[in-house]
Amino acid sequence: xxxxxxxxxxxxxxxxxxxxxxxxxxxxxxxxxxxxxxxxxxxxxxxxxxxxxxxxxxxxxxxxxxxxxxxxxxxxxxxxxxxxxxxxxxxxxxxxxxxxxxxxxxxxxxxxxxxxxxxxxxxxxxxxxxxxxxxxxxxxxxxxxxxxxxxxxxxxxxxxxxxxxxxxxxxxxxxxxxxxxxxxxxxxxxxxxxxxxxxxxxxxxxxxxxxxxxxxxxxx
Numbered sequence: 095x096x097x098x099x100x101x102x103x104x105x106x107x108x109x110x111x112x113x114x115x116x117x118x119x120x121x122x123x124x125x126x127x128x129x130x131x132x133x134x135x136x137x138x139x140x141x142x143x144x145x146x147x148x149x150x151x152x153x154x155x156x157x158x159x160x161x162x163x164x165x166x167x168x169x170x171x172x173x174x175x176x177x178x179x180x181x182x183x184x185x186x187x188x189x190x191x192x193x194x195x196x197x198x199x200x201x202x203x204x205x206x207x208x209x210x211x212x213x214x215x216x217x218x219x220x221x222x223x224x225x226x227x228x229x230x231x232x233x234x235x236x237x238x239x240x241x242x243x244x245x246x247x248x249x250x251x252x253x254x255x256x257x258x259x260x261x262x263x264x265x266x267x268x269x270x271x272x273x274x275x276x277x278x279x280x281x282x283x284x285x286x287x288x289x290x291x292x293x294x295x296x297x298x299x300x301x302x303x304x305x306x307x308x309x310x311x312x313x314x
Contacts, residue, residue: 101257103200103314107248107277109263110206110213111146112285114191114222118143119184124177125157128169132158143286147265149207149232150174174209181212182219188284190304195225197308203248207232207239207267227252240270245277262307269295280310 111117118139126136137157145156154170161169195202203226206213210231217223230244237243249259261272264285269292272279281297283289284304292300301307 103260103311104258105248105252105254105260106198106200106202106311107205107245107259107261108202108226109261109265109268110204110208110216112143112264112287113188113262113268113282114195114204115185115187115216115220116285117185117216118146118286120177120180120182121146121153123180123183124173125153127176128154128173129157131172132161132165132169134158134160146286147207147267149238150177150209150212152207178212178215181216185216185220187220187222188304192222194304194308195222198311200311201227201252203227204229205239205244205248205261205271206230210234239267240274242271242275245271245275249275260311262301264292266291266295269297272297280307282307 108114122139122142125142129136142157145153150173151170154173155166158169204213204217208231210229210233213231214223214229217229223229232238235244235247256276259277260280261268261277262280262282263269264282264287269279269281279297280299280301281292281295283292283300283302299310301310
């Protein structure tokens with residue numbers, strides 16, 4: 095697919111979980127560790143995966159909704175303390191991700207709603223950090239996806255226009271942050287959202303795998 099109003103693509107923003115790496119197994123293990131601390135039964139992987147994309151605090155609230163408000167801060171700390179020790183026990187890059195990143199010539203940044211330190215450590219351990227100019231997390235800016243502020247801050251830092259930037263992600267927050275910021279978006283189908291969910295978000299492009307992402311960018 096080629097854009098009708100063609101402009102140079104100068105910069106690409108990638109999501110992390112469900113886009114570059116499959117982290118649902120390690121996240122589920124930490125979720126169930128914390129649930130066990132409070133006497134709750136474990137949750138299945140697919141259910142935990144359905145809660146991903148809005149950051150760790152939102153995840154803990156979703157999987158421990160039975161807790162009292164005053165208990166959440168402690169629960170989040172318990173989760174992070176456990177998760178930091180198991181960030182890449184089972185987390186792996188999706189098939190083709192390394193080849194995709196190495197073949198894309200445009201500068202790339204990572205924008206996740208996961209804490210910046212976790213995002214950096216995962217990319218570093220998996221050998222992917224070298225492909226990114228910057229790595230940002232949900233605590234890198236005053237707001238997180240889908241609020242457009244992180245994208246605006248990135249565009250400001252790198253002196254970019256909206257038509258020069260592309261957002262790539264698998265989830266609601268990824269597509270919405272692109273739309274809210276007025277930039278083009280690619281919704282990927284191999285992550286944590288179904289075809290129906292991605293179509294409903296109406297990204298500019300839909301990619302079933304990393305090869306399709308490469309084709310979209312090369313045909314820009």
